[in-house]
Amino acid sequence: MHYEVVLPAAGSGKRMGAGQNKLFLELLDKPILIHTLEVFQQDPFCTGIWLAVKPEERVYIQGLLEQFGITKVKGLPAGGAERQHSVHSCMKEMQQVDIVLVHDAARPFITHDIIANLVQSAHQNGAAIAGVRAKDTMKKVRNGIIEETVDRDSLWMIQTPQAFQYDLIVEAEDVAEKVGFLGTDEAMLVERLGHTVHIVESSYENVKMTTQEDLLFGEAILRKRA
Numbered sequence: 689m690h691y692e693v694v695l696p697a698a699g700s701g702k703r704m705g706a707g708q709n710k711l712f713l714e715l716l717d718k719p720i721l722i723h724t725l726e727v728f729q730q731d732p733f734c735t736g737i738w739l740a741v742k743p744e745e746r747v748y749i750q751g752l753l754e755q756f757g758i759t760k761v762k763g764l765p766a767g768g769a770e771r772q773h774s775v776h777s778c779m780k781e782m783q784q785v786d787i788v789l790v791h792d793a794a795r796p797f798i799t800h801d802i803i804a805n806l807v808q809s810a811h812q813n814g815a816a817i818a819g820v821r822a823k824d825t826m827k828k829v830r831n832g833i834i835e836e837t838v839d840r841d842s843l844w845m846i847q848t849p850q851a852f853q854y855d856l857i858v859e860a861e862d863v864a865e866k867v868g869f870l871g872t873d874e875a876m877l878v879e880r881l882g883h884t885v886h887i888v889e890s891s892y893e894n895v896k897m898t899t900q901e902d903l904l905f906g907e908a909i910l911r912k913r914a
């Protein structure tokens with residue numbers, strides 16, 4: 689089952705504190721962005737990549753694509769103020785396909801087997817997202833006081849990729865924009881339409897490079913996989 693992937697890469701990396709787009713930081717030998725792009729460049733079922741970028745970074749990124757032989761990129765639309773807007777800008781340029789994956793460019797350790805499971809589930813069910821079971825006890829806190837301990841057995845830590853049948857994610861993004869709804873992932877936009885979203889068990893290695901500590905974990909994963 690073929691798919692196209694949307695990679696939002698237009699963030700500011702505030703929590704990383706690198707003073708630049710965190711996706712340009714190198715893990716061992718190349719930028720985080722290239723590690724992520726190479727997964728999809730090498731996946732035979734990926735027929736196109738859409739990269740949401742900051743306009744001022746477009747030329748630099750185009751240079752990286754050429755340097756590392758990333759040839760599947762179909763477009764570099766301008767990202768928006770929020771991650772959701774960056775994804776939507778790619779969806780507005782993408783032509784009809786069967787399955788669309790949305791994947792944080794800041795998650796370079798996704799694997800082909802998890803992608804394949806997500807694509808298959810989205811093909812069968814309409815929507816499927818990556819996640820792993822919560823490892824810590826989770827509690828609701830208000831004003832520094834524990835309000836509720838949430839049953840951990842039903843809690844998952846949600847990741848990307850998030851896979852959707854094309855028409856479903858287009859409708860969800862368009863409706864969200866129309867009503868001004870802002871979610872922290874694409875699944876929220878589909879859930880609010882009343883559509884079921886399936887979970888596909890992912891890996892604890894599929895970590896999002898968000899803070900400095902994540903870089904240490906990331907380089908350890910690369911060394912383990914070498």
Ligand SMILES: Nc1ccn([C@@H]2O[C@H](COP(=O)(O)OP(=O)(O)OP(=O)(O)O)[C@@H](O)[C@H]2O)c(=O)n1
Pocket residue numbers: 695696697698699700701702703704710711740767768769770771772774775792793794795896897898
């Ligand atoms: N307006 C935005 C915000 C985020 N992203 C992208 O969405 C992914 C996940 O977002 P996050 O990890 O939060 O990245 P940043 O927003 O850059 O990080 P921070 O919140 O620390 O500033 C990243 O690949 C980031 O580049 C994007 O394309 N457009």
Ligand SMILES: C[C@](O)(CO)[C@H](O)COP(=O)(O)O
Pocket residue numbers: 771792846847848872873874896
């Ligand atoms: C989409 C996501 O990666 C799922 O966990 C997460 O919500 C992105 O959050 P961010 O603050 O935009 O990185």
